[in-house]
Structures are given as structure tokens and as C-alpha cells.
Amino acid sequence: MTNTQALPTTALGPDGTRVGVQGYGAMGISEFYGDSDLAESRATLERALELGVTLFDTADVYGAGHNEEFLRDFVRANRENIVLATKFGIVRKAEDPAYRGTDNSPEYIRSAVDASLRRLGIDVIDLYYMHRKQPGVPVEDTAGVLGELVAAGKVKQIGLSEVTGAELRAAHAVHPIAAVQSEWSLFSRDVENTVVPAAADLGITFVPYSPLGRGFLTGAAPIGELPEGDIRRTMPRFTGDNADRNAALLAPLRAIAEARGLTPAQVALAWVHARSAVHGLPVVPIPGTRSRTRVAENIAAATVELTADELATLEPIAGQVAGNRYADMNFTAVGRE
Ligand SMILES: NC(=O)c1ccc[n+]([C@@H]2O[C@H](COP(=O)([O-])OP(=O)(O)OC[C@H]3O[C@@H](n4cnc5c(N)ncnc54)[C@H](OP(=O)(O)O)[C@@H]3O)[C@@H](O)[C@H]2O)c1
Numbered sequence: 001m002t003n004t005q006a007l008p009t010t011a012l013g014p015d016g017t018r019v020g021v022q023g024y025g026a027m028g029i030s031e032f033y034g035d036s037d038l039a040e041s042r043a044t045l046e047r048a049l050e051l052g053v054t055l056f057d058t059a060d061v062y063g064a065g066h067n068e069e070f071l072r073d074f075v076r077a078n079r080e081n082i083v084l085a086t087k088f089g090i091v092r093k094a095e096d097p098a099y100r101g102t103d104n105s106p107e108y109i110r111s112a113v114d115a116s117l118r119r120l121g122i123d124v125i126d127l128y129y130m131h132r133k134q135p136g137v138p139v140e141d142t143a144g145v146l147g148e149l150v151a152a153g154k155v156k157q158i159g160l161s162e163v164t165g166a167e168l169r170a171a172h173a174v175h176p177i178a179a180v181q182s183e184w185s186l187f188s189r190d191v192e193n194t195v196v197p198a199a200a201d202l203g204i205t206f207v208p209y210s211p212l213g214r215g216f217l218t219g220a221a222p223i224g225e226l227p228e229g230d231i232r233r234t235m236p237r238f239t240g241d242n243a244d245r246n247a248a249l250l251a252p253l254r255a256i257a258e259a260r261g262l263t264p265a266q267v268a269l270a271w272v273h274a275r276s277a278v279h280g281l282p283v284v285p286i287p288g289t290r291s292r293t294r295v296a297e298n299i300a301a302a303t304v305e306l307t308a309d310e311l312a313t314l315e316p317i318a319g320q321v322a323g324n325r326y327a328d329m330n331f332t333a334v335g336r337e
Helices: 038-050 066-077 108-122 139-151 164-174 197-203 213-218 240-249 252-261 264-280 292-303 308-314
Strands: 009-011 018-020 056-057 082-089 092-094 096-102 125-130 155-161 178-181 205-211
Touching: 038 066, 038 125, 038 292, 056 205, 066 082, 066 108, 082 240, 096 139, 108 125, 125 139, 125 178, 125 205, 139 155, 139 164, 155 164, 164 178, 164 197, 197 205, 197 264, 205 240, 205 264, 213 264, 252 264, 252 308, 264 292, 264 308
Parallel strands: 056 082, 082 125, 125 155, 155 178, 178 205
Antiparallel strands: 009 018, 092 096
16 A cells, blocks of 8 residues: 555644654664665655655664764755654663663753754754653653753753653653653553553653564564564564564454555554544654655555454454563663553
């Protein structure tokens, strides 16, 4: 199925910004999912924009700055039509690629925003997220520092990633939060416990990351075929027995796809879009791909409506998924709820 309908738009935050109901996640261009063809990746960004995507998502940590630098020319060439989101707060060590830490200190945030602006070659970031909460740093303090960046004109709106409902409410009381970005897909529904209801209550847009379950929901390459260094080789649900058990859960997705003339990826994305009506909030998933064909396929899914029966068939999947989202769940909001 190709794109036959214009991509609808929805609200992103209280300042009147509108975005296409599906965004684009650029992370995989720089690392985690194997080598990228950068010319095709750039063409994929252009295709996404042509087809109505306006929210483009990156982070300072993706490729240790490479992802922001890669987006620079594209963003500058299309500045008026792009809502650029980036993130701070995950820190790495050059000498230890596997290391992940967090830093939400005011000094760190102030230097991180300047570094992102410099790499992106722009004057203002449209949406600036706290990527991860640092243990022991109140989210209200972080919202306060982010509010100062808005006042200074470096950032238009602010967002949070991997927070609980209580944290979202606390931060929002200090400075309006435009968007919360956390993992949400047919395979990952823990956000529905507290943060989705809080976002719906407060009128905050939800930006589901990894809406294709990091590619698993597309039915593409099994784990054994993934290249060395692919991050999914370290993730519990894609490894060992879990990978086979989880692959078996895709049967209803494949059946709906076949009956409707869609791909499994499109059914998985249509399910995420259907969350908007179910939970009563704007939902803007940001699937990532480095292929023009796939980006068109994914965007076409934004206007696919699944029937109540189809949604009911897909309902039990998440409850049966084997394995955690990450090897280290301390790095997520799960456990703080
Ligand atoms: N806030 C956070 O902590 C956080 C964490 C993870 C991700 N994110 C954001 O969310 C974005 C999306 O998440 P993600 O990239 O992890 O996962 P995803 O969008 O669920 O899946 C991406 C994977 O699916 C493949 N794919 C995409 N469309 C496909 C299609 N139609 N058919 C077959 N395969 C397809 C991609 O491969 P190809 O590229 O080869 O097509 C890639 O391997 C990221 O880019 C990033 O911006 C945020």
C-alpha cells in the first residue's frame, strides 16, 4: 500500500505547534541497527518531509553527536517546515561504548543545549527532551532549568522521556510539558499504567518511540541474522528462547496484514495510531527507517483504521511478550511507578 491520503496533523504542546501525526526517528542512521547508507538515509528524510512528516527526532547521544550533525543540512534547508526534537541527559564514555550514565545537573543541561544547537546549526530547538531522569535529581528542578532555556530563546517547547505519570505531573506544574516520549507499541505497553493517563489528563502529546518494536513487529530479519554490534543482540526480548517465543506472537498481526493487503509494519503502526482515540490524547509515533520505500510504507499506515475486531485480536500480544525492553531496566521509568 502506498500513500494515498495526506498525512493529517495534530497538536504538539500548548504553543499552537502542529505536526504530521507520524514523525520520523533518525537514531538508526547513526548507530544501533547496523551500517547505514547515508545517501539513502538523506533521501529518506526528504521523502518523509514530502509525504507530510514534520516532527524529526534525534538526540545528542545518537552516534555521540553524529546524528545531530547528519541532520544539520537537511534541517537548515527545510527549517520552516520542520519541528526538530532533540534530547539531553544520557552520557557516555568514549573509552567504553557500552557505558550509559545520566546527567540532569543544571550546568550539564546548559552546556548540552549549546552543543546541540551548534551541531544542528540552528538558533532554536523546537522540542527539547530530558532523555533520561538522573536518580536523585527532582524532575521539577529539571523542568525549571528547561523553562529557563525557553525564556532564553534556545528552546521553544520541552518534553520528557521515560518518566512516570507522577513525574510528568510534577514537571508540568513547573513548566508546561509539550510531549512525553516513551516506548509504546504492540510489544511494550507499560506506559499505559500511569504516564499515558497523566498525559491525557494534562493535554500532553504522546510520542511513542520504537513503535515497530525496534523492527521486530515488521517480521523482518530474525535475531541470528542481525549484524555484530546491533544493539538488539543485547536486548532480552530479542535473544535466546525469547526471540522465538516472541516471533510466534506475530501470527495475528500477519493475519490482519494479509487480509487487509497491508504489511505487518503498517498494522503495528495503525495499532499505535489507534491509541489516540482509545486513550484520548494526541499520539505521534516516530518510527525509524533508512529506506525511502519503507518510510512511504510507514507513513501510509497513519491513515489505516483497524476495526474493533482487529484491535481485539491484537490486544493479548503485549501481555505475552517474553523478556524486558532493556537489559538494564533501571534506566527506564519502570520501577519508579
Ligand atoms: N527516547 C528514547 O529513549 C528512545 C529510545 C529508542 C528510540 N527512540 C527514538 O524512536 C525512534 C524509532 O525507534 P527505533 O528506531 O528504535 O525503532 P522502530 O521505529 O520501532 O524500528 C526501527 C527498525 O525497524 C526497521 N523498519 C522500519 N520500518 C520498516 C518497515 N516498514 N519494514 C521493515 N522494517 C522496518 C528499521 O530498519 P531500516 O532502518 O533498515 O529500515 C529499524 O531496524 C528512534 O529513531 C529514536 O528517534 C527514542
